[in-house]
Amino acid sequence: MRNILRNMNELFQYPSAIVGSLVVLLLVAVSIYAVIAIPYQTAIDLWRGGEETWYRNPKNAMPAWTNFFRTKKLPDTLDFNTATQPNLKTVKPSTLGNSFSITIPFDFTYDAFPPELSVFFTAKYTSKLPFVSLSWKTPDGRTIRMKNFSITASQSYRITQDDALQAKLGGLPVNQALFAAPGVAGGPAPNPPQVLKGRYVLQIDGVTFQKGDDINAEFISYGDLYGLAGTDNLRRDLMVALLWGTPVALAFGLLAAVGTTFTQMFIAAVSTWFGGIVDTLIQRVTEVNLVLPFLPILIMIGTFYSRSIWTILTAVILLSIFGAGIKTFRAVFMQTKESPYIEAARAYGAGSMRIITSYLIPRVIPLLIPEFVVLIPSFVFLEASLAVLGLGDPTLPTWGKIIDDAYTNGALFQGWYYWVLEPSALLMVTGLAFSMLGFAFDRIFNPRLRGQ
Amino acid sequence: MSAAQVDHTDLKKPGKLVEMEASQDNVLLSIQDLQVWFELRRFGFSHAGYVHAVDGVSFDLHDGEAIAVVGESGCGKSTLMKTILALYRPTRGKVIFEGRNISEMRREDLRAYRAKVGYIQQDPYGAMAPFMTIEQVLEEPLLINTHASRRERMERIEQVLTEVKLTPVGEVLPKFPHMLSGGQQQRVIIARAMMLNPKLIVADEPVSMLDASVRVEILKLLRGLQESHHLAVIYVTHDLSTVRYFSRRIFVMYAGNVVEKALTQDLLLRPGHPYTEALLAGTSDPDANNAKTYKEIPPGEPPSLITPPAGCRFHPRCPYMIKDLCDVEVPPEFKLESEHLAACWLHRER
């Protein structure tokens, strides 16, 4: 043990090791943060969540910071809620109930049209439904009447999906028609449509028919951007999945790597030490197992049995135990077995178990560590690959799951590159970090590879 | 061809096949017609012959006696030692220790036997686990074979380390093997061999990997321990010049057999076997005149142990070979003088 600790300062002579360990520490820190900031159950619920959880987010929005690199600024999401901003609403009592005037002014100075516009009404009423009337004022003084309708307790008006409005506005898609610059001096409108920048007002006039009835409205002009990581097609904030994917990836990789390497080491030691039929048996089992198709078996288990991450983890470990590592460890043990100190130990009466645990295995641990470190990313990739194949745990937000969702929804066709790039980048960084660390360890523990 | 002639005059007495006369003390170890063969397998399956590593060895070792076993590589001396240490099983023949056949011992008895035989190996660094401190290295035999408390173990370790003159004990114990010099490492190995109060020590080339100036020191230490503890010691070596300082009797081995047994001074002055003669001629003393002469030694190399030569195994290289005798029949042991036997037809009855 002391040997290993002494080698640690040697580790930091290698720049690759420093970078690798820093990144690994960063990943561990992110994992800890993710688990604390978003507890497990919350994460599951969030990720499963539907419209109610995520309705405020735009669909398939890119990360907000990408605007920094753009000349043509894409719009942000603008959210106005009378429940939280009561100043937008004026209430006047009228004959039967109240009359409401909700005036939402906002400045729109972006270079592109907002993809979606919606108004969400919540109303409190006793028997008669309240009635609302919406109109739109452009910066150049035009007023466009939008729609009149009654609302229930919870009513959504998706402006951009209003075909009648589209027809009324001359066939252009609603989000463009409401924001486009008209032709100059009565001439034709510019083609392609340009955004008219300036102050717009959404006017909602409503009436209630009984005392005590109330109307609240939330107007959302969805942007093309959201947050640090963007959103997916279900409006979910990808940061949740990216953050939570970290501890899942690391834990899976670590547990699988630990389970596999240590078990393999022990089996190889027993196999080499006892030799004879024990050795033959273990080696043949290993060879058969090496030939078995790893991925198809996992796919079968995932399809017919369970896709829970614990099932997959157990299956992966069981299938990996009699793997190539046994051959590597066996080669080292065969050599060590012939050492004079092993012979001496037999001569002073050491039994087989003692020799295996106290004399053979400690000799091999320094060689085990680099192998083990480099093995972690391969299990991380395995988990991601399984998810991309559709075998991931359906409830857990993992990096592989993000890629899977992206593919299923044609992300690359639609130009939503960030959806695929973000988890892939994280996978790559994890792989690189562990590999660099592992190679540095290898140089220390296997001095022959050391350059002079 | 001016070979040193073997003085045959007083050796041409009638040869008889006898055992060595019993010495003062009891017989501690008795080797009887021991044969140790290793099976050769082709491709791990089919049988391809045997390596006759030890092929008919008999001798008695008494309590407190120091003997040397001398021979070149491949003669079987290491295999013989490892069989005595119960690391190999005899193919035929017996190894009898304190009256009991070790091949018939089961686990507990075998463990007790191993505690009575200490082992010193050639490579002192290789004989210790590099990841263990000296304290751990020395504690292992005690942990395995006794139920002594920690305090008792530490006391014993201190006692033995003092005897091998590795002091101050407190400084030595926490070190790792690579921090000690070759001589110090070998002292630790000797200490470990002494740890369980053995009756017999097997020392397989204990000083050949050490520097010249240290060798004698270690050999003297061993000799001192042998005398003070009345230990039987088998000193295995290929270097004849060291045996004088160490052993009372010498056995010379060649190709799996013991070809000569004698008291040390008798062997050095009047070798009875041509191979012994060759070994003596081949061993140099520091003398500037050596550069002026060529050594007269038999050509060739030790034979294959898989298909050894018929008759006397040395006959293909022997300058005194007698046709139709040495190449046909295996010579028995002839008695030359008291406690001096040689397996060579030169001493046959006339």
Added chain:
Amino acid sequence: MGTDQPLLRIEDLVLHFKTTRGRVRAVDGVNFDLNFNEAVVVLGESGCGKTSLARAILRLLPRNVQEYSGRVFLNGKDVMVYKDEEFRRSVRWQQMSFVPQAAMNSLNPVLKVGEQVAEPLMIHRGISRDEAMQQARRMFQLVGVPEGFLQRYAFELSGGMRQRTAIAMALVTTPELIILDEPTSALDVLTQANIFNVLKRIKENMETSYILITHDIATSSELADKVAVMYAGQIVEVSDAQSFFHMPLHPYSQKLLSSVPRLRGDQEPDFIVGQPPSLLAPPTGCRFKARCPFRFEQCDQEPPTFVKEGRLVKCWLHAGTRSEG
């Protein structure tokens, strides 16, 4: 005797290594001469720097060299000033060749031994393969390996045979000087004696000179015309063999010689207390003073090399004429 100019003259040879623990002064100012058809034995124990001396003379250096200086005159020409490429072409294996420690274990396992022995000729002299194999055959004869073995692989040969192959490889370009580093340390008594017979025969027939580096004092007397004793990176004594083995001058040499167990004769061997100093931080003054039974105050200063009756000794006990080195 030989020509008046020595074959090899080494002056102030220094080789220091850079290690994580500091500067290792493996060769710290070595001076000696070697004449034509002479064998000098460099005696020393482990850690005295003798293998590094071989590498310094042959310029077979690792990458962590801190200092490498001095003058090595081969046939009157200082080869230290040669560029590496020139040294490789004209000196190494042409005028000087090398049999390294455990050479028998560093034979190429995939080449037949005959080809390996012929290789230096093909590389360094550009000789055709057939001619080179002829010469290899002659070398095998000289070292006593039967011709049939030319077609065998290294693993088929015994230790003694392999060592002879390594010697043949060093001989094949008929160099004037062969440096051997522990040529027989892993071999049995009879094989060792055979190898030395071979070396003696070569010396007689081909008039080669040797530098034999070893810790085995007894067998070194088989070949030595001159003995140089190395301690802690320095040469502390150079004597002709007769004088050395009869009466060494330096206290370390005396102790070394008396620690050799002898087969013949009645001496009880001696041993030296303590350990040689580390080459990382050799002590000031005479490096042997901590273990020397004859130490006195002057020894706190490093002694120069004195000349005494044609012998060189680096010890204040023999203060007298200084040698130029």
